[in-house]
Amino acid sequence: xxxxxxxxxxxxxxxxALRNVNFPGSNQDVVSLDMAQEIRVAGKKVTLxxxxxxxxDPNMASVIAACEEAILNHVGxxxxxxxxITAKAIHQMERPIxxxxxxxxxxxxxxxxxxxxxxxxxxxxxxxKTGAKVGLIDADIFxxxxxxMFGAEDIKPAGVRVDGKERIQPISKFGVxxxxxxxxxxxxDAVVWRGPMASNALKQLITDGNWGKLDYLLFDxxxxxxxxxxxxxxxxxVTGAIIVTTPQDVALADVIRGVNMFKGKGVDVPVLGLVExxxxxxxxxxxxxxxxxxxxxxxxxxxxxLGIPLLGQVPIVQSIREGGxxxxxxxxxxxxxxxxxxTEIAANVIREVSNxxxxxxxTVKVKVSRK
Numbered sequence: 001x002x003x004x005x006x007x008x009x010x011x012x013x014x015x016x017a018l019r020n021v022n023f024p025g026s027n028q029d030v031v032s033l034d035m036a037q038e039i040r041v042a043g044k045k046v047t048l049x050x051x052x053x054x055x056x057d058p059n060m061a062s063v064i065a066a067c068e069e070a071i072l073n074h075v076g077x078x079x080x081x082x083x084x085i086t087a088k089a090i091h092q093m094e095r096p097i098x099x100x101x102x103x104x105x106x107x108x109x110x111x112x113x114x115x116x117x118x119x120x121x122x123x124x125x126x127x128x129k130t131g132a133k134v135g136l137i138d139a140d141i142f143x144x145x146x147x148x149m150f151g152a153e154d155i156k157p158a159g160v161r162v163d164g165k166e167r168i169q170p171i172s173k174f175g176v177x178x179x180x181x182x183x184x185x186x187x188x189d190a191v192v193w194r195g196p197m198a199s200n201a202l203k204q205l206i207t208d209g210n211w212g213k214l215d216y217l218l219f220d221x222x223x224x225x226x227x228x229x230x231x232x233x234x235x236x237x238v239t240g241a242i243i244v245t246t247p248q249d250v251a252l253a254d255v256i257r258g259v260n261m262f263k264g265k266g267v268d269v270p271v272l273g274l275v276e277x278x279x280x281x282x283x284x285x286x287x288x289x290x291x292x293x294x295x296x297x298x299x300x301x302x303x304x305x306l307g308i309p310l311l312g313q314v315p316i317v318q319s320i321r322e323g324g325x326x327x328x329x330x331x332x333x334x335x336x337x338x339x340x341x342x343t344e345i346a347a348n349v350i351r352e353v354s355n356x357x358x359x360x361x362x363t364v365k366v367k368v369s370r371k
Contacts (some may be wrong), residue, residue: 117149246294
């Protein structure tokens with residue numbers, strides 16, 4: 001007799017089960033109270049931490065037992081959870097840097113000139129138009145372009161005091177909250193910094209920004225692989241990465257390095273998919289015409305070869321250039337050629353993030369080891 005395969009256990013199953021456990025004396029469950037943390041699933045084995053306000057909380061044993069019972073009842077009796085729940089006091093836990101941000105997404109490219117910032121800005125706008133709360137950090141420290149592309153070159157972020165600490169208030173336009181090093185240096189000045197200085201600048205945008213609650217925080221990374229990429233994955237747990245390329249071979253050759261950087265051992269950031277920019281040229285007045293200036297379907301084939309989703313193909317249309325120069329991203333017009341493309345890409349990104357979160361463990365920050 002063929003054995004019926006058991007349902008795959010994923011972190012969301014555990015979280016849903018724990019919502020049935022209320023903390024004694026409270027009408028809130030342990031998930032709503034943010035007590036259930038560090039959930040890890042390895043086959044049938046599940047481990048997690050329960051964070052208590054006090055190390056001598058008298059409810060520890062009963063809450064742990066209730067959580068074990070809830071998981072066994074709601075997920076399945078085969079789950080190996082007994083003895084795998086660790087009680088911790090709140091002072092033992094590392095405080096999350098961006099507690100109100102649900103998903104952190106890196107937008108990267110193997111080489112420069114493929115339109116990564118254009119994709120980042122228009123994707124952020126398209127996500128915001130779905131009703132999501134969206135943030136964007138210009139992590140391209142040496143070539144910041146967000147102030148120009150959002151028409152915010154003359155705006156300076158204000159300082160605000162939050163919970164007794166000084167924060168930087170992101171600029172908000174078109175439903176997107178964003179920060180860039182470009183706000184803090186003169187437009188005509190070259191940013192000539194060594195690696196550690198650039199890394200510290202990125203950390204400051206992340207940790208000092210008053211980001212609040214966001215569904216998505218995007219990072220427009222510099223091209224290639226650098227200190228900035230390593231700083232990002234060491235500072236925050238990146239949910240996933242999006243790779244931007246153009247169809248020609250010289251760009252595609254660098255895609256593999258970009259993908260391998262995120263998927264490599266010790267980094268382990270899932271790649272959500274690939275965006276093929278400059279896929280073809282389409283005149284605004286002849287939207288059905290396609291001229292494959294840089295080759296045809298190079299990104300499509302690369303996505304297939306690497307086994308990652310193709311999130312979308314972005315054509316060369318005059319409006320996308322005009323939008324970047326004028327500070328009015330082309331994705332604002334949902335009925336335009338570019339608007340429709342980025343609406344589709346945003347929907348695909350939302351789907352892939354949801355699939356990733358339901359089927360995989362949360363990403364953890366890369367640990368720095370010193371010998």
